[in-house]
Amino acid sequence: MSTTPGWYPDPSDPTRSHLRWWDGSGWTEHVHRQQPSLVKPPAGQYPAPAPSPYPPSQYPAPGVRAIATPDGQALGNLGLRLLARVVDAIVITVVAALAGRSALQVMTSLTQTTLDRVVAGDSAAVSDLVANASYSAASRELTLILVVVSAVYTILTTRFYGATPGKALCGLRVRDWERPGLPTTGQAAVRWIGSDMLGSIVGLWYLIDFLWPTWDQRRQAIHDKLARTVVVKRR
Template identity: 25%
Template sequence: MTNATPPPMGWYPDPAGSDQERYWDGERWTRNLRNPPEPEPRHVTGHVPETLAPVSRVPSSPRQTTAAPRHGEVAPPRNKWGTTADGVPLAGWWWRALSTVIDFVLMWAVVGITMHEKIASIMASYQAFLDESMRRISAGASPSDVITTQSLSDAGFVYDMTNLVGAVIIAQAIYQFIMLATCAGSVGQLVCGLRVVTTNQGKDHRRLVWWRALVRATAWACVEIGNQVIVLLTPFSYLMPLWQRSRQTIHDAIAGTQVVRPVRQLDAE
């Protein structure tokens, strides 16, 4: 086989085997493709190896195709895993866990200070029930006969504990609503550099509208109350960001919110 002069620049049948034409720039194949034009007489310039350029045609000027990006063109940005649609990084699970722990400690510290007498009364009732149960078991009674639903109800501390937990949930929901509506985040979230935003609007620096903050806080409270019946509901909600693309908990999904951790200026430098 003899060497042949490469054909001029132009559109030729795609050597990759597709039904389209590929543009030859005189030295190599480009990524530009187009649908073949209407059949027209073709002028063969000479024998050219098929691996270099199949049948040569009258060259035509390249035109932009919508089938694929042009050579060297950057494809439009897409929503990446771990960011909002406008490119703001979503908060990592460990940052969210840390902020939750901070809020939990803060809330129960306030409860311990303001309701210490009630908590002391509950603990005293529980200790009395425990001592009485151990005394009866030591005397030969069966544990299943000692610790029953009726005995727990008579002890009183279960009812008081339920009321206390319910009050704490309601108080924390109100706290979350106020903080979200005024600061777009709880104290724990602000300490960790987190912010609650509307879904896929990470660059919106405005506070959450009051009704969205209310929906989120109410949904959180419903999950916590439901956890008293479905014990794994709260852990499931808090673990959801580990596998969900938008990293939303149940209350995030209901309220249409996401938690972001914007890159600070010092981090960017």
Template identity: 30%
Template sequence: MPTTGVPTLRYWDGTAWTEHVAPAQQYVSPAYAARPAGPTTPDGVPLASYGARVLAQIIDIVVLVVPSLVLTLPSQVDSQERLQNLSDRYLTSTSPDVGAYWHGYVGVLRDQFAGDAWVTVIGFLYIVLMLRWKGATLGKLALGLRVRLREQPGRLPWGAIGIRVLVASGLAYLCTLTVLTGSLALTVVGFLVMMVFGFLDVLWPLWDGKRQALHDKAARTNVVSVR
């Protein structure tokens, strides 16, 4: 029998060994072969990749932001005109008052926020109700992703949904309120904190062994792949 470095099997015809040989195949247990190659939940469901999560988020932004921009276009145009007039008066004034300019700026934002508050409410309800109903937003559904508790499958409880959404978006809502207080210092600090936390939250799954964002850790959830 030639030596090729590949293990072979020689066939027995019942009375003697034949000249017929074939490569030996390593037996692999079906249970082992079915195991996902990457990280999983404790019960073996594969975790979503970072790229899939980002793409799902982009889809959700398109789903939410584009219609909102169209529907709020009149108020945006009005606010831009008011801000432009405010800036023109400030720049042409012989004694510009920074405090008066800031209060005027906040007034414009307050009016726009009050008029378009329904957009924030719809966005909040969209995420909360989709997570409760389908376990995923439209972006995640399109990519075969679902959100579940890390330690157990099943429908997400309201408490986990609330924690997840508030940790992910609560600072954005809070920063809007800091603008409405009229305090420039508080607004600047609020936006800096929001940007740093948001940046870390988005990037956290890249180095986290459980592929959890910070809002996942707070809610004890995982984004999993069901395809």
């Protein structure tokens, strides 16, 4: 019996009109109708070699949204990806707040003073806060810390573990679209730049990037496309 992953005639289909994905060790749940041009092998030889209707360069077929990578690993759904992002955002925020606690204390103190002045009817309170040099310096420091923490946290965990803690908690991981295994350092960095970095510059980018998989044929976010990666469910 061949152990090569691929699409083969479904042995559970008596009409032999459907193909089922063989992952190298067993049949998966992924099934689709066989193309008329495919030649059926002799009975009893399953999984028998058969040309894949989805060559790696064309997978999935036009008009068909992928449910798995070319080698059969199921793609992660949007709900789990959202939950993973929330978890990661909380972790990054807490770590950045601890690392930049001195700057955060300055901003908190000045903000509280401004609120007290606003309550007292001081109309110049907000403009004074915006023009306050100490507040601006603390804000820049905290922003820089947040960016650095986000980059280190996201890039390193993706590169060496295939997932951020949030994704790991949700049963997700990141991989190259065409091959299994850990993403490269370049792919991990491009993913972060295409998501968090651009999102911190243009807030609307976060929303566009996150929603992109809902209509993308390969269910990739924009940062996935830039890095040629995809988010999948752990096997």
